[in-house]
Amino acid sequence: SMAFDKVYAERDITLVNELDSELNVAVEKTDLDEMIGNLLENGYKWANSMIRVHSTLDKDSIHLIIEDDGPGIPQAQLGQVIKRGVRLDETTPGSGLGLNIVSEMAHSYR
Template identity: 40%
Template sequence: MNRLHAARHLDLGAQALPPGLAFAGDAQDLEEMLGNLLDNACRHARSAVEVQASREGGQLVISVDDDGPGIPEAQRARVLQRGVRLEVLARADAGGLRARLLLPAAG
């Protein structure tokens, strides 16, 4: 994403992953889902995008936050219609959008 959005000079940050955190699925599927979320966040961010991952029970939870304008709550349901795995859209702490993927965790 740094190369793809280099002209925007975004601060792209990621929290250190907890040990043993892994996706119980195909790596290419994860890369596609996460790539789409990151690309959208980078396109709409004003200056920063932050990625966090954790395990909640048997699920891998990946959050992508940006500091852009966000999506009005009334329009969020429409955005979710095409995605099957995107579970949560909310307001990010930075004021933009927080998108959360809830996926099966390995192990």
């Protein structure tokens, strides 16, 4: 997150990391880094002042949650934002690939 801290320092976004440092996940480190990087980049793009990173555990899986205090994604458009090339706000720079990449990578581990 050091690189993101520098890139987005002018926005004054606080990153709250509540992840357990002992958390073990069955995911390749490079894949995990790419997924987290894409989600953090998206969070930094839309956050008003804060991004929170935390996790929840259930019987069979770990849910890594990266949330921001930005406008959010309307419920009706949640399925759209993970499609390749789809961007809900065409006025904001981006390729529309980040959330699609994360979705496809995460599903490959199911």
